[in-house]
Amino acid sequence: MAEFIQHDRHHEPFVGEIPVPHGPATGDEHEHYPGPTPPAANSEQERAIFSYLTHPDDIYTEDGTYWADLPLGKRIAFINKTQNEEAKAELKAIGRMMKKDPLSPISWYFRNAILPGAGLGLEGYVLFSIGNLDPLFKSTWPQCWGKNATECSSNWVASVTYLEVIGIMVGQVVVGVIGDWIGRRWGLIQDAAIMFVGLLMITASWGLNLQGWVICYAWSLFFYGFGVGGEYPITATSSMENAVSSGKLSTRDDRLHRGRKVTSAFLMQGWGQFFNQALLIILMLILHHGDGSPPYSTVTTQWLWRLSFAIPAVGTLWLVYYRAYKMPHASRQLAAAKKKSNVTGYDFESLKATYSFFGGRLLATAGTWFCNDVFFYGNKLFQAQFIDVISGGESTVMTGWIWNLYNVIVSLAGYYLASLLIDNKFYGRKMMQQVGFLMCFIMFVVPAFHYDYYTSKAGIKAFQAMYFLSSFFNQFGPNSVTFLVAGEVFPTPIRASAHGFSACIGKSGALLASVLYNYIDTQTKFYVVPWFGLAGMLLTWLFLPDTTGLDLKEQERRWAYIRSGRENEYHGIAIHPKHLSLWERLRGVGKNYNPELDHKQKLDDIREDWAGKERARANMEAGGEPTGTEDLEDDHYTDEVHRYFRNETGAKVSYHGAVMTPASVSPAPASSSKSSTEAMNEKSG
Template sequence: MADILRHHRHHNPSAGEVPVPHGPATGDEHEHYPPGDKPITSDQERAIFSYLTHPDDCYTPEGVYWADLPLRERIAFVNKVQNAEAKKELRAIGRMMKADPLSPVSWYFRNAVLPGAGLGLEGYVLFSIGNLEPLFKSAYPGCWGKKTECDANWIAAVTYLEVIGIMVGQVAVGIIGDWIGRRWGLIQDAAIMFVGLLMITASWGLNLNGWVICYAWSLFFYGFGVGGEYPITATSSMENAVAAGKISTREDRLHRGRKVTMAFLMQGWGQLINQALLILLLLILHHGDGNPPYGSTTVQWIWRLSFAIPAVGTLWLVYYRAYKMPHASRQLVAAKRKNNVTGYDVDSLRLACSFFGGRLLATAGTWFCNDVFFYGNKLFQAQFIAVISDNPTSVLTGWTWNLINVVVSLAGYYLASIFIDNKFYGRKMMQQVGFLMCFIMFIIPAFNYKYYTSPEGIKAFQAMYFLSSFFNQFGPNSVTFLVAGEVFPTPIRASAHGFSACIGKAGALLASVLYNYIDTQTKFYVVPWFGLAGMLLTWLFLPDTTGLDLKEQERRWTYIRSGRDHEYHGIAIHPEHLSLWERIRGVGKNYNPELDLKQKIEDMREEWAGKEKLKRENEAGAASVEDLDDEEWSDEVQNYFKRTTDSSLLAGEKRHDGNGAQLPTLNEKAGSDAASSN
């Protein structure tokens, strides 16, 4: 609070000297002030609240929002803010390294590795299934080859059951995360993944077909936990201490996307570690030679060890989430308390489908298109390896090329985390460019397939393969994970994310089924159009939330939830932060910075009054300490509220006029005044 207060006084040196009246300044029932006091003026009021209503990373000193500036001024303002923030972070890193050279590593571990540990383990196991398939094909041709020893349907079920388990987990845990809480979802997912890994490691049967059946159902169980990681990790990363009910912070506005994508990119590290470990195990257990033939005993040791090792890390994750993340559900609890909801907020779900249907189409539809591409990328690998390799039948050869591809993908993940909060690139542009580049990388070889799979064109084919991997991560794969939760309100955020991810995995399921029935040339004719469709869905239906405060979106939701959406005038409906579809429907027509300033102050007043009431109840033993959010209000703001707030509002009572009729709340009154002004 001291830092915020110093910041406020630095920008408003006279704020501490503003005369504050003793009576409430709003409401028709109070129209006089004690002798010697004067009503507060709008300029003085603006000075008191400017550090809250007009933070300097979003507004000019004159109070103009960055997106309202002319293009040249906008570029200058945004670059100034971003350059200053970059210098500030570099200086902070320098101080950390001076004090302790390894402190940046520990910071990264706390802020990226731990939040994304579940996704890292998920990436490790999920992609190991595909990595192990060529090894199984070589060692068990009676199952993965001619299928004389195993049922072909159960071999296919290894992939299908895994994907279906993920889809079920995404929807179910999304609902659980909004119903019971984020913390419960985090613990439950880690526990399910741990048990699932034990099941996979110990899977066995009286014959090969029995083993395959046990293996497939173990993957289904594990997949349920994996699926739950998507909505629960995204929402908890977004709603941690930075944005969880606190006064809007600079960190949230400038780095929220980076915070979430740094957790998500652990999926790439999981893939990398899995592939590197499999290569090492093959070299160690296959007598230093990665070439076929591969013995059954060697294969069994390799795949069981590859699953047993992450089981240890998953067990530690269960402990960490159970004992080290006690406040993961804090923002959800605050949102439910505000709306007097104890279970699942069905009303919020209904309203979200009505108001944010276009957004749901964008997040689910683009994720579907992306997953077709994500799996379609694997088409390139077998083709160019067969041409450029002297030993294409070696599992080690395929694994080595895949390791290189994962490294390229990781570069895309990290570049996405750097640019995803850039106001001139950000979420929407990144996703559109990523989809466009993937479309181009697939459409070129589609119509000249023979040339690009020949020795003359294989180098260009290889380059397109790596570029498609890079732009998939530096584009839709990273963005879909972020925006699927970010563009929806807290009460149904995990549900919306889980549903979008489930529809996305339906794209993966479509790819895995479709590719079994069409030849490689036809695959290249089909896949590119999903990239084009994803780009168009992004352009039409996805809003750009880059730089938009998460708490401002929650404020808009409060108006929608109370049936007063037309009374909201803030930046959450600024055209910059709306989709083309929403702008066409007229959602942003009520944007009005001046009216919004008045309402924002009254919103804060009611929030402050509610917290004061809770404090008094806590002192009387009627409320628990956990119910209290420790807001960092400056002394000027608290003093202003104390001396201008109706005592009945502070007590939580209903206000009535002289005839006994109930008066509107301060917020409702501000809304009706704003509507009259319109």
């Protein structure tokens, strides 16, 4: 929605590529531009000129105080004012859109939520269809899926779930590395292509006997799962970096709606589950007699499950085309970060530094995802047994599917509420995840110790309510938040790798549930599962930083200091106690936070970036090759900034021994004449 709002805003910058803080000059670095330090008398003039870059009004007050530094009363007033103004601006934007074209909000949602999350939607459709089809297979082929199977090995039947989850885990790690090594775009295309071929394999799977078919089916799911696993790190990072549109990190939209962007794509997983379950019900009514009650013929079952996989294959083929030809800039932010660090290929130095500086964050993102997936996939795996309990043990396949459809609808409500509140500074990521884990713990631990009552006629309604509430709070909590923060709390060069690693450890929780649940009864599952919710809440509280309202540009800026070996000289908001975990605060990470020193450093960083752009312009006008480290097309400096720096440097900038004057420099576009989004739209369209 911001692309429509920002037409009414001036001086909205693109601030994304942060220069590495300069230290002693080396022979390979650009010579720092000459010029005296501005006198103290210019401090107010500097604040007026640079405030749109150093103190954006959506996170700073007029006097330059960061929102998290305000006393509680003033903080509440500031946050409410900012959020209310943003809500009004969005409503006005929607009104203008509808006045121009009544259907334009739908097309906007399609472009900004459905398309970015299409891969996850297709993944959710197929991934959870396996569990939905399981009771149908048990009813049709009891000699293979039953407890007393005679034609199939129980190990091969169980491997249908195991191989699917293992394929996902492998894909998450491998494609996460590919996303940081070769690029986001390649990962996006590769995942869609693998999922398309995997769907063809699943749809066409066959065997000389039932066990042969089960083996073919299981390995087809493993192949498909590899593509599914890759969707997690690639979709999260590309949505977060908004590579398709601007390739920049720091805009008002990023600060206020970054979480909503990512979760809007992620919640397509819920719609995938919904459409799968709805389609299975429709196909059952079409291909089977009456109300869908047993017995089920093998012909009906074969047609039903093969059609259910063939239909999403068409959408996946279209996704391959869309990603290959309509997403040319998906790797732009990663490429810019690598150029800043002078890295080609995989950034092993960033990976090593991440373990050193962000080890606690890795523990938080991986550990909480593990706890969540025991809940999330465990819930899915034993939903048929739960439905047997609440239906008195007389449920049919159709009954189970209808109950599951209700559960998916409740989950979708959780997905959307998470998207609505995940950027709210009063609630936000960390609180949402803690509350979600706590509620899941309560909703399972209560029936665990009063199982006989809640499975009786007197308590069954409360049992149903608690089960559905656990699904709601799982989405309105850890399932949505883990997907977002697993990439958000790490720097760009290894973001996909960290996300993929966290997701892989998370899926090991799903694997644990799928193995464990084969050996314990329903009541024991309720005894075991709650403690993963409690563990997830404690891991979140201790190790997860709260990035709600944090400008991601500041995370990249802090990373530049870390990469240059000057981490203790960074004083900005990325180490504000509000945005650090308890573990990081106990280790003293936030001790260097100092707004005044940070303001001076920001101005130095801006000077360095400006000088680099001016040198690059002079070099290109002199016939030289572009350095590749300055993005001249997205110059976010106003005319006032250019005049200030040129006056400060005596209208001269040194470029490797040459002297460049303003006459030799093409004037930079003033951001007051065009919003950043207008300039972006002109370039892309």
